[in-house]
Amino acid sequence: MTDANQAWEELRPGVDRILNKWEEGIHPNEYMTLYTTTYNYCTNSRSTSTDHRAEQKGANLIGGELYAELKRHLEQHLQSITDQGASHMDDSLLVFFTKNWTKFTVSAATLNHIFGYLNRHWVKREIDEGHKTIYEIYILALVSWRDHLFQRLQEKVIKAVLKTIAKQRNGETIDTGLIKTVVESYVSIGLDENDSRKSTLEIYKTYFEAPFIEATEAYYKAESEIFITQNPITEYMKKAEARLKEEEKRVEMYLNPATQKGLITTCESALVKNHTTAIQDEFQTLLDNDRLEDLSRMYGLLCRVPDGLDRLRTIFEAHVRKQGLHAVEKVAESAAAAAAAAAAGTATPPNERGDDDEEDEAPKKKPASAAKKAAGADSAEIDPKLYVDSLLLVHKKYAELVQTAFRGESGFVASLDKACREFVNRNVVCKSSSSKSPELLARYCDSLLRKTSKMAEDNEFEDVLNSVMTVFKYVEDKDVFQKFYSNYLAKRLVNGTSSSDDGETSMLTKLKDACGHEYTNKLQRMFTDMGVSKDLNDSFKEQMERTHEKDDLIDFGVLVLNTSSWPFQPPKSGLNIPDDLLKTYERFQRFYQNKHSGRKLTWLFQFCKGELKTNYTRASKTGYTFQVSTYQMAVLLMYNSATSYALDELLGTTGIGKEVLVPTVGLLVKAKVLSMEGGSSPSAPGVRFVLNEDFKSKKVRINLNLPIKTEQKAESSETHRTIEEDRKLLIQAAIVRVMKTRKTLKHVTLVSEVLTQLQSRFKPQVPDIKKCIDILLEKEYIERADGSKDTYNYVA
Structure with missing residues (x-):
């Protein structure tokens, strides 16, 4: 028969060795002896135990008195440790506290195994019956630590911890393991009142986290106020950024992860929120000086506090808009300077300007300011490439800034878009008309997609088109772009000057993606008409071959275009078709009417062109080939009959209106194919146009079909x-x-x-x-x- 006192007397020496000499461990034989003693006591049905409930319920549920003895012994042991700790302070206290915590928890784990049978039977029954003051032996040890040692030493411990952390913040090296162990102990003793087997963070948050965060706030509030008054904002931002990283690392090193949110929020308030205005005031200076790293740092700090970025977005939008307007002004000034230089030099020949006033023949100067104003108001004076490139340069610079420094944040993206929309649509070039930007963009696209474009052959062509679409996105008058783009596309297709079908198709696809099918519907039908026209030409030539008419047919090609899809208007000037062309003209008319009865053909002579072979020039035995417009062809073919004509004779025979004929002849005079006699202007009374038989050129093929500015x-x-x-x-x-x-x-x-x-x-x-x-x-x-x-x- 074994009673509780006898069992405890057998167990107590082993328990003391476990508690006091934990480093030495316990021999397996002794372990088994202690475990067996516990087992024998708990299973002794004839025990003299005073546990009457145990007697009523059976021999296997004895253990209450043994449990009570162990509890008293743990409390006495902890009281002894607490008394020893009273003499320690600061670092010494932390060393003492952590050493004893480690020792005690290891010992408690060993005791938990030795009293395992007690845990599985008597303790389990008590817990199941709702006795909240009964715990498994390991938990009992933690509760004893909490109620006896912790409650007496916790104030001194937390003060020591805060002093140690402050030292680390001041640059001193500390033993972070000490703080980590203290934190772990605070977490471990936070037991759930309803279920002692579960832990909570209540003890940790109340006795550690709360004073720690309070001390952190006071520390950084004092430090930041002193530092910001003695250093530039850029240096302060570096300091604040470094401090925030330190605190995030501190959580990783030795704090509970649950502390991170409260700690970082407190630091953000002390380091950033309290100094938001001062930091924001530096933003414009950083933008002006392109301080990318500092801008990124400022964003990283201010994005942490509520509404910290609002003012920055407003400043950024105004700055980008200003830079965009300035870039366009430089382009306008460049155009103005070129116009002023041209106005100050020799007068442009009348036929080049499309001018038919004799009094404009003398050189004239314009005041520079007037020239500048004209250049700014008239998009024809602005180089489309320079204009679009200036817009793109500003957008690219600040789009990269948004992506890198501001991490693509949606608010800054919106500010960039607003600013770009403003300087694209409302700049000095657009003062006379808001449609200048889309018109210039369409002209730029035309220069890219024409054969003369060097970029059209470059691998970066697709990137350039994407850049065009970037500007297009900001253009408000997209219908203006559509109309001008349609005009230029029509001319490229009619004149065969598109750089590539792939380039045209790619641009159409991008416009369709941006604005929908309806926006590009007519443009797409132009390409369809081009294919239909090719088939029509082939059919016409086949018929001429079958009817043996091909021998007297000139080299002839025609484009039949749908009126609703193409942006062309009937010619304003008449034309008497020269006899050399008349037979072919009439044959095609008959062919088409037979193929499509009821349709009407309107001939757009202003877009027609051809080639003439010469054999009259003295300077060349083989002659030259002139590339001419139909109007120029009608004029030159008259010189097969005579070598000199007055303007009225040319008007009467060709049937071309004077407003078209004068600049047409002017181009021939400028090219020295014709010479003027009896006057200095094509429209002067009595002037005659004489064929220049001494014409010579280094080229064999000469393009005379040049655009006329007035047109x-x-x-x-x-x-x-x-x-x-x-x-x-x-x-x-x-x-x-x-x-x-x-x-x-x-x-x-x-x-x-x-x-x-x-x-x-x-x-x-x-x-x-x-x-x-x-x-x-x-x-x-x-x-x-x-x-x-x-x-x-x-x-x-």
């Missing part, structure tokens, strides 16, 4: 007029769509919805919308609601 300006003006007409129809269509859907609508709401519908193509002016509403009222598509002047009803 180019007139064409640009006509395009803008067409755009305005198209816009009126688009606005009216949008109004009808909205009203058909809504049936009844107030004026303000109608205007707002129309603006929303059309903003992807262009930005309509409110007065224009009002005019279109009035037109639809007159046409009775809509009507005013009874009793309300600002409400409209849809008329079905």
Whole structure:
């Protein structure tokens, strides 16, 4: 028979050795002896135990008195350790605390195994019956540590920990293992009151984390206020960034991960939030000096605090807009300087300028300011490549800045887009008309896609087109771009000057992706017409061969284009088709009418061209080949009959209008194919145009079909007029769509919805919308609601 006192007397020496000489370990034989003693006591049915509940429930549930003895012994052991710790301070206390914690927990784990049978039976029964003050032996040890040693020493321990951390923050080397062990002990003794086998962070948060974060806030608040007054903001940002990294690393080294959020938030408040205005004030200086690293650091700090980036985004948007406007101004000034230099030099020949006034023959100077103003107002004076490149340069610079320094943050992306939209659509070049940017962009695209473009042969061609689409994205008047691009594309296709079909197709695909199928529908049909025209030419030549008419047929090719798809207008000038061309002209007319009965062909002579072989020149035995427009051809073919004509004779025979004939002949005079006699201007009275039989050139093939500036300006003006007409129809269509859907609508709401519908193509002016509403009222598509002047009803 074994009672509790006898069992404890047998166990106590071994328990003492485990608690006090844990480094030596325990011999297996002694371990088994202690375990057996515990087992024998718990299974002794004739025990003299006073545990009456155990007697009632059976021999296998004895253990309460042994449990109580062990508990008292642990408390006495911890009381002894606590008394020893009272004499220690700071680092010495931490060493003492951690050493005894490690020793005690190892010992407790060993005791937990020795009293394993007690845990599995008596302790388990007590816990299952809801006795919250009964624990497994290891947990009992932790609770004893918490209630006896921890409660008495924790204030001194936390003060020592905070002092040690402060030393580390001041640059001193510390033993981080000590703090890590203290932290682990605080976490370990945080037991759940409802289930002692579960742990919580309550002890850690209350007795460690709270004072630690409070001390951290005070430390960094004091340090930052002193440092920022004695150093530049850029140096302060480096300091703040380094401190935040230190605290993040501190969590990894020895703090519980649950502390990170509160700790970093506190540091951000002390280091960044409290100094947000001072940091933001430095932003403009960093932008002006392209301090990429500092900008990145500033973003990294201010993105941590609420609304820290709002002011930066506003400053950034204004800065980018200013840089964009400045870049365009430099391009305009360059164009102005070129215009002023040209105006100050020898006068441009009248035929080159398309001028037919004799009094303009003398050289004239313009004031530089006037030339500058003209260059800024007229997009024809601006080099499209320089203009687009200047826009792209600014965008590229700050897009890279957003991606690198600001990590692609959506707010800065939006600010960049707003700024770019402003300087692309509202700059010095666009002052006279908001449509200048899309017009210049279309001209730039034309220069890229024509055969003369060096870039068209470069591997970077696709990248260049992507850059074009970057500017296109910011252009508000996309309908203007569409109209001019359509004009230039039509000319490239008609003249066969496209650099490659792949390039044209790639550009169309990008426009389609950006604006939809409807935007590129007509452009796509142009390519279809080109294919149909090729088949038509082949059919015509085959028929001429079958009817034996090919021998007297000149080399002839024709493009038959659909009026609705192509941006061409009928010629304003008449033309008497020369006899040399008439037979072929008539044959094709008959061929086409037989093939497509009822269709009408309108000949666009202003786009026709051909080649003439010469054999009259004295300077060349083999002669030259002139590449000419149809109008030039009509003029030159007259010189097969005579060598000199007056202007009236040329007008009468060719049937060409004077406004077209004068610049046409002017180009021939400038090229020295014809010479003028009896006057200094093609339109001067009595002037005669004489064939220059001494004409000579280093080239065998000579292109005389050069663009005439007056025609180019007139064409640009006509395009803008067409755009305005198209816009009126688009606005009216949008109004009808909205009203058909809504049936009844107030004026303000109608205007707002129309603006929303059309903003992807262009930005309509409110007065224009009002005019279109009035037109639809007159046409009775809509009507005013009874009793309300600002409400409209849809008329079905």
